[in-house]
């Protein structure tokens with residue numbers, strides 16, 4: 001098929017990267033350039049796929065699997081630059097392209113996974129896989145590719161394919177509807193208060209509530225809304241039990257109003273269609289389908305993790321509850337502790353026990369020094385060194401570029417960092433790649449970037465971070481190391497291309513090194529005096545961090561257990577909310593704590609299926625990172641060289657080249673237990689006589 005556009009992919013700055021250091025030449029890229037290049041790159045990729053699928057030669061790893069992995073290089077390149085700019089430096093032109101390109105991409109990739117001739121070739125290789133003499137990584141890539149096609153319906157007959165497409169479409173619109181209903185409920189509910197109703201509320205909250213009221217046309221009053229950033233502090237600080245209850249009932253009732261925005265039917269239909277979809281592509285339940293390529297693998301394995309965590313969290317919450325009830329009684333309340341009281345009394349106890357101001361830490365956490373700390377730890381663990389390359393044009397003048405080298409001086413790749421907030425950047429922090437590292441074909445070296453949203457300091461002043469921000473820097477840098485240290489053959493298993501419940505291990509684990517005393521002593525220096533951070537300041541802060549873990553773990557784990565209960569059934573419940581209530585009853589949910597997300601507003605699992613049968617992954621990753629760092633602590637050396645080498649080889653360099661369970665066991669010698677995580681959260685058994 002002749003190309004319909006005049007774009008030459010071999011000579012376009014979006015697809016031919018000939019800027020300094022092998023980067024795209026950003027000085028030649030305009031935000032209106034993407035649309036036609038996308039069209040040409042999509043057409044080019046489709047031609048490559050047709051050539052692979054229509055080959056007259058018998059399928060081989062080379063002419064099918066490798067050809068498929070290497071196809072679409074121009075599409076990868078234009079996408080990498082586009083999504084980077086869409087997140088970090090967007091404008092109207094980019095947003096217009098985004099709306100235009102997203103459905104095109106979805107159609108393009110769905111056509112590939114439904115390509116019967118292409119699947120026949122992959123299936124042929126898959127059926128003969130035992131006799132092909134494949135190395136373990138290639139075998140794994142073949143199996144993963146085959147499964148991906150099967151899950152997308154490649155094995156179904158025409159009627160089956162049609163049904164699957166209809167289910168997917170309906171699920172997508174149910175997911176969108178769920179989110180919109182919730183948004184409407186959150187937007188519509190508001191409780192206006194006056195000056196006399198504000199007992200207990202701190203300044204920052206009064207300001208936020210005043211602004212929220214003004215936005216709703218009630219200047220001079222104060223609004224409680226259902227945004228978590230107002231609801232949570234309000235129920236924490238308000239002295240008015242009646243108002244706390246009102247806000248709580250509205251918050252917990254989102255999506256369950258009985259009116260046109262009620263999510264009851266949406267949930268019921270979603271669960272029914274998910275169960276049908278799972279059966280259609282060959283799984284017993286939707287959880288089996290979703291967990292198939294994770295580290296946990298099966299619903300029972302998830303429950304095995306959640307069970308002990310749940311029991312410990314409940315024990316701790318029960319002890320905490322007694323303490324809170326004593327406090328409430330001392331204030332003259334003779335009500336039993338209710339769900340709208342917990343945060344309130346917990347905060348009072350926290351203020352009493354851990355009077356502590358986070359702002360005291362900030363002068364010791366200079367951005368520039370914490371970046372050095374990130375690099376220093378990577379040097380000590382993995383032998384990496386970083387040299388800044390100045391004056392390289394990137395997607396924004398704030399972006400910094402570093403060349404990364406191995407211990408023997410050989411080239412490893414590039415690391416780019418974009419630290420400061422600006423209106424054209426979306427909020428949050430993340431890691432991504434302009435280019436990933438792999439050996440197949442001509443091979444490719446990684447170009448990895450980190451995005452932050454720190455507030456820029458005034459001219460001539462250092463940028464000071466909160467402890468959370470410093471942790472975020474380490475966290476994203478841990479993901480970046482996963483991308484930079486990758487040492488695999490196949491592109492599809494490079495870097496962070498690992499299961500959902502494994503991908504946060506390299507990042508969360510890296511956070512632990514920030515608070516290693518020798519790292520802080522060297523890098524956490526007061527910006528005026530140069531003095532290291534006092535140890536007792538840090539100890540105080542660390543002690544405060546486990547406070548309230550019983551409550552937090554109970555509300556989280558209950559949601560994870562309900563998620564798993566819904567999705568590990570082979571059918572769908574007739575009445576989801578009754579099923580939720582039965583599940584909570586069965587696991588012994590404390591009356592005074594509510595689920596963190598109840599079914600009618602559980603966006604993680606119903607607004608799209610990103611975290612359906614997957615809410616547990618947050619906890620799973622925490623188990624892994626705590627257990628992995630405990631391995632270093634057990635040796636008495638946070639930089640133990642032997643262990644660091646194992647960590648590099650089996651975790652940071654391995655990408656998705658092997659089963660995560662195998663990788664973890666190769667590093668640690670055994671599978672993780674939740675003990676280290678429970679200890680970190682302060683949930684291991686209380687000592688006799690120890691008080692809250």
Ligand SMILES: [Zn+2]
Nearest residue numbers: 475479504507
């Ligand atoms: Zn992360």
